[in-house]
Amino acid sequence: MNVFVTLVFVLITSHLTSTSHITLTTDGYQNVVVAIDENSGFASCQQDLENIKELIRSTSVSFGQGLERPAYFGDVTIILPDSWVSDPICSTLMTSTNITLLPWARSHAADIRFTPDHPVFGNQPHSFQYGGCQEPGLSINVPSTFVSNFTDVTKARIMAREWAHYRYGVFDEGGMPDDERHPSGYMMFQTESSDKVMRANTCSGGKTLRGNWNNEECKSTNSGNSSCEFQPDVYNPDVTSSLMYRPDLDHMEKFCTKENHDDGVPSKLSYHCGSLSSSEVIYKHLDFTPGVTPANASAEITFSVIQNPFSGYHVILDIASFSTKELFEQAKNSLMQFIAFLLDPVLLSIDTYDGANVVELQPPVYLDPATAFALLGKLQSVAHATGSPNAFGVALERAQTRASFGQDVIILTAVQTIPDLTDWIKSYDENKVIVHLVHFGVSTAKVEMAQLARYGSVHVIPNVANSNLMNPYTWAVSTLQSIYGKTKSYRAKIFEQSVIKTTTTDLIKTGYFYLDSPASKLLVSLYCLNTDQPLIIDYVSILQPDGYPVRNETTEDDTFTGEDFFSFVVGRYPVATLPAGMWSYKIKFDKTFIENIVHRLDIWAEPADSSQVQVQTWNTALDNQPLDYTKAPVGLYAQVTQNRKPVQGANVTAYVYVTDGSTSNLFTTIPLLDEGISDVTSGDGIYSAWLTTPSYTSHSYSVYYQAYGVNSLAVIDNGTYTRPPTTGSVIPMSSPIAAATQFNRYEYGSSFQLAALLSSSFDLIRPQRVTDLTVLSYDVSSRIAELGWTAPRDNYGSGEIVSKFRLYQSIGSAEANFTEYTTPVNTDGSVNLTVQVPYLSEGEFVKYRVVAKDSSNNMADPSNVVSMAGPAFRTGGISDATMWALIGVAIAILLIILIIVLTRWCCPVEAKRRQRQAKRKMRQWFSCGDKTARRTDTAPTTRYQSPPPTIQQWNSPTISQDGELPAVRRDSDASTTPQPQVELRQKTADPARTSTYGSERIYFGQEDIDRMTSGPRSETYSERGTEEMIKRAPSMDLQLATILRMNSSNFSIDRVGRDENDPNSRPTEIIKPRVYARPFKPNEATNRPVSNQPASRGYPYNSNKPLSMSETNLYYTDVALRPPAAQSTKSSPSNSYLSVYAEQRADVVPPHQSAQSSLANTLRNGMRGNEEWQDSNSFIYTDPRFDGQSKGPSSFDPQLHPANQNGLPPPCHPYHLRFLLELTILIWATMVTTGPAICPSIVTMRISKR
Structure with missing residues (x-):
């Protein structure tokens, strides 16, 4: 049980850095590994596994759609947790139980991990980034509730962003409020104004996002600051990029490209990647080498579901490679201590190479204490030998075979290279053999053997001389535990101490060590640094904080001993958890033991719960290949966490060792910071630094890390952070608490090598990159801007201050031009430079970036970009001169109206006559040639004697039973019939309830027509009549019912039935109103009349949405209100009229409308699919597409068309045209009435009322 608990915590925390096996081929991404953690929070393995697969499928689609050169997932391996594998139901989900099919896959090195919700970041997926642009991030952590709590589209886009973080080192676009480096809003100077303008830190593909600032002060040029936050609308249909900005927004589905990227915003991407867009960063990866064919988007993803293939270790002990017996004994004894502490069931096999032959010292076996004792005896008897490395390939071949059974390969050697190494490197790479190279050589040359460890780790053991604390033995022991x-179970090294017996009477040594969190086991090792000296002790006691001895001189012999080491485990068979606190130890040496021999005491702790502070370390050389130091400095990293929470306030130091060819020495000590210049995100628990000074003698570097916290200064966040943790430059703490009163961690990390030695006589190292370029001030009158930045230093920051710079200036998409300057550096280390700002066109920006240049003409990377805005685009607003002119005109008009009012009483008869003339002219002008406007005010008259166009109608004799649906439309039913003359009725102001006359216009846009006629339809829809509504009383026969039809061929609304004035007409003849088409040409967007009505759910018309090109021609029809075609014997007279008073539909139509409005609403609302309803007068309205299955929302509502909103003009004239016409008539009438007769009239007053 203890083993299982330990494994749970390891799987949660040991997944920080690994070399991925992923490749991109024409079949998509291959070898993607997904792992599900123990206690991940999933409830059902079957359903949750399917949800995970679906998330990966949608992520693949979303990421591929975001690129112009798409990439998709092709082959994905999912590793189940051990608890699922042992479950009878969940185990059936595995596609194979044969680990030899995918022996290289590792749960701890997965690319994507499904975990419990993060204790700080909740259900937000995240891949932390620690390095520069294009450096991959840490594994993607996906909380289990994210899989179920987000919509599929949003989840896919968020995961696509995290894949860009992880695989390609792309940074977020956007910012956070109160973030000094990456704010949500920032102030920008304007070239034509002394005021600044607040801009949103967004990347929206060159388009303006709709949204609002979090407070009104942000809109001011004086009060805007970094606390301002721009909050975009979720619905921005015209903005599709960038996924690195806000993937949660609707329609945000593309990565920004070179053409639409804004590099002038202070985002993380611009800060770290300069002017590169997110797409450009992705395309610089080797995945997109020119000539590679894009992956097939339609190909299915191949999923392999397996258990964790890791089974244990295969060790190669290269005896013949060690130059001295002492060095070999140190390597052998460190291996023996490694075996002594293999507590969990692991498969172990050992081969030795003596310079001529490979000997299988231990066949594969799962260790238990008895087997371990026997194996230690075999190793103790292995003696040093010398020989040639020529046959070492046999050992590599056997190791490759063992790797096919899921074993990691550990090679202990001192050889630099072997014959046919290139072939073995290729073979190990193709078979994805995971190698951990522990190299004991002291040569200054490159360790070529390190190239075997592309998927594992490289550890160059320094040969430190004259040190009581550090020598090859201690480094090798700690390295193997690391x-x-x-790879298996996390162990924190909490204590290391030198122990020396100084006199013959100095037999007892005591001391203390601090256990900062409860532990399940303590692993204790005491050994002599000089392997030639035996270790003779009486006992070692370990006491708990309360003084209780968990081990003393009476404890049964549970030790693993060698000639020079004494190892045991406290808690191997635990009864209770080992408590946190100050522990103590007591060592009693034998009195015969020689004085002044240096011993080493090491203690590791395995966690009992999640409260242990854990440290993981790595460097820039993730694939263990040599680094080119002239291109970038080497980064050193350590992540400090507790229960997956970032620990802030820890002290972390890296000690770098190099060799001079005979011994190794401490080369430099580097503090690692969580907020330094090399740090990407402060507060993420990743402490980093750059090695800025290389060695001129050695290719190889060994790094040892120490992390500690004192006086409760190391803290974690006890609160939550709901914003994306990867967007800002800092993750703030809302509720900090102490991680531990104190703690100590000692980590022996991976080594790295440089590709070439640098010469001290020739400078190839570049200066630091400027990261804080700023526009300090701007004088609009002289057009002089002052730029400022912190002076960088040469050699990545370790050299002299640089004073030469190249300033680049660009406008729009034009190529940047540059000017070189030599500027003095201020006493505070800053640099100031004044530049002449050019004149800009509307909407243009001038951008600046600076590049440092050292005395050897080495150029640094370009700095961040700063911008200044030119004049804004004219938006149709009125200038001051025009405003005053309009005010003058308004005053003149008021004076004229005053004259009219005063003189009205002079000539009342003449005024009335002129009023009638003006009204007639007004009516003619507004009729636009429509003679229906020339009618009497009350009595309906017949107009338009010309017949309408011919249309096809259909009729089926099968409609005979009450309640049946209309017959299926057949080609044989169609016939071409001439249409009768049309009678249009003028709408009355307020018809009586029983009135049979009246009309009302209903407007439709071409876009609405297109939706009604060509939109997606179900099978039921396509088999029946289109755009029809049947109206009838409950008992009315369907043959006598009224059918209203929207005819898409000529945009008319037809009513099927008899004409009551023509007893000889057939039922198929239609009383069809005529359709009028009126051009509706919108003005500029700012002057266009808009609606203030809420948007519908199906096809919203936002209040600021201008009419589209397809809506510039509107159509309307007058619906005639007429008596029914014939009286039904089954219906009462009160229900036999087509016009219905107070018709009501609860969810759309308000009650108590006029008959005309009621019918119009009925018709509007009738054009809906899958609906049937009954009004207050028991009339049943049935859509022929209604199948009795659904009551879903309508996809079309002409009532919400902009032309039908309150306050909009009729489609005959745009609003501004009508206003100008009325103003023209007003002036004309005024001129007429104030002519020679000086007899004004009230024409204008009456017209204004209209």
Whole structure:
């Protein structure tokens, strides 16, 4: 049980850095590994596994759609947790139980991990980024509730962003409020104004996002600051990029490209990647090498579902490679201590190479204490030998075979290279063999053997001389435990101490060590640094904080001993958890033991719960290949966490060792910071630094890390952070608490090598990159801007201050031009430079970036970009001169109206006559040639004697039973019939309830027509009549019912039935109103009349949405209100009229409308699919597409068309045209009435009322 608990915590935490096996081919991404953690929070393995697969499918689609050169997932391996594998139901989900099919896959090195919700970041997926642009991020952590709590589209886009973080080192676009480096809003100077303008830190593909600032002060040029936050609308249909900005927004589905990227915003991407867009960063990866064919988007993803293939270790002990017996004994004894502490069931096999032959010292076996004792005896008897490395390939071949059974390969050697190494490197790469190279050589040359460890780790053991604390033995012992902690079960090294017996009477040594969190086991090792000296002790006691001895001189012999080491485990068979606190130890040496021999005491702790502070380390050389130092400095990293929470306030130091060819020495000590210049995100628990000064003698570097916290200064966040943790430059703490009163961690990390030695006589190292370029001030009158930045230093920051710079200036998409300057550096280390700002066109920006240049003409990377805005585009607003002119005209008009009012009483008869003339002219002008406007005010008259166009109608004799649906439309039913003359009725102001006359216009846009006629339809829809509504009383026969039809061929609304004035007409003849088409040409967007009505759910018309090109021609029809075609014997007279008073539909139509409005609403609302309803007068309205199955929302509502909104003009004239016409008539009438007769009239007053 203890083993299982330990494994749970390891799987949650040991997944920080690994070299991915992923490749991109024409079949998509291959070898993607997904792992599900223990206690991940999933409830059903079957359903949750399917949800995970679907998430990966949708992520693949979303990421591929975001690129112009798409990439998709092709082959994905999902590793189940051990608890699922042992479950009878969940185990059936595995596609194979044969680990030899995918022996290289590792749960701890998965690319995507499904975990419990993060204790700080909740259900937000995240891949932390620690390095520069294009450096991959840490594994993607996906909380289990994210899989179920988000919509599929949103989840896919968020995961696509995280894949860009992880695989390609792309940074977020956008910012956070109160973030000094990456704010949500920032102030920008304007070239034509002394005021600044607040801009949103967004990347929206060159388009303006709709949204609002979090407060009104942000809109001011004086009060805007970094606390301002721009909050975009979720619905921005015209903005499709960038996924690195806000993937949660609707329609946000593309990565920004070179053409639409804004590099002038202070986002993380611009800060770290300069002017590169997110797409450009992705395309610089080797995945997109020119000539590679894009992956097939329609190909299915191949999923392999397996258990974790890791089974244990295969060790190669290269005896013949060690130059001295002492060095070999140190390597052998460190391996023996490694075996002594293999507590969990692991498969172990050992081969030795003596320079001529490979000997299988231990066949594969799962260790238990008895087997371990026997194996230690075999190793103790292995003696040093010398020989040639020529046959070492046999050992590599056997190791490759063992790797096919899921074993990691550990090679202990001192050889630099072997014959046919290139072939073995290729073979190990193709078979994805995971190698951990522990190299004991002291040569200054490159360790070529390190190239075998592309998927594992490289550890160059420094040969430190004259040190009581550090020598090859202690480094090798700790290195092997570090390998175990990263690949199997995490162990924190909490204590290391030198112990020396100084006199013959100095037999007892005591001391203390602090256990900062409860532990399940303590692993204790005491050994002599000089392997030639035996270790003779009486006992070692370990006491708890309360003084209780968990081990003393009476404890049964549970030790693993060698000639020079004494190892045991406290808690191997635990009864209770080992408590946190100050522990103590007591060592009693034998009195015969020689004085002044240096011993080493090491203690590791395995966690009992999640409260242990854990440290993981790595460097820039993730694939263990040599680094080119002239291109970038080497980054050193350590992540400090507790229960997956970032720990802030820890002290982390890296100690870098190099060799001079005979011994190794401490080269430099580097503090690692969580907020330094090399740090990407402060507060993420990742402490980093750059090695800015290389060695001129050695290719190889060994790094040892120490992390500690004192006086409760190391803290974690006890609160939550709901914003994306990867967007800002800092993750703030809302509720900090102490991680531990104190703690100590000692980590022996991976080594790295440089590709070439640098010469001290020739400078190839570049200066630091400027990261804080700023526009300090701007004088609009002289057009002089002052730029400022912190002076960088040469050699990545370790050299002299640089004073030469190249300033680049660009406008729009034009190529940047540059000017070189030599500027003095201020006493505070800053640099100031004044520049002449050019004149800009509307909407243009001038951008600046600076590049440092050292005395050897080495150029640094370009700095961040700063911008200044030119004049804004004219938006149709009125200038001051025009405003005053309009005010003058308004005053003149008021004076004229005053004259009219005063003189009205002079000539009342003449005024009335002129009023009638003006009204007639007004009516003619507004009729636009429509003679229906020339009618009497009350009595309906017949107009338009010309017949309408011919249309096809259909009729079926099968409609005979009450309640049946209309017959299926057949080609044989169609006939071409001439249409009768049309009678249009003028709408009355307020018809009586029983009135049979009246009309009302209903407007439709071409876009609405297109939706009604060509939109997606169900099978039921396509088999029946289109755009029809049947109206009838409950008992009315369907043959006598009224059918209203929207005819899409000529945009008319037809009513099927008899004409009551023509007893000889057939039922198929239609009383069809005529359709009028009126051009509706919108003005500029700012002057266009808009609606203030809420948007519908199906096809919203936002209040600021201008009419589209397809809506510039509107159509309307007058619906005639007429008596029914014939009286039904089954219906009462009160229900026999087509016009219905107070018709009501609860969810759309308000009650108590006029008959005309009621019918119009009925018709509007009738054009809906899958609906049937009954009004207050028991009339049943049935859509022929109604199948009795659904009551879903309508996809079309002409009532919400902009032309039908309150306050809009009729489609005959745009609003501004009508206003100008009325104003023209007003002036004309005024001129007429104030002519020679000086007899004004009230024409204008009456017209205004109209």
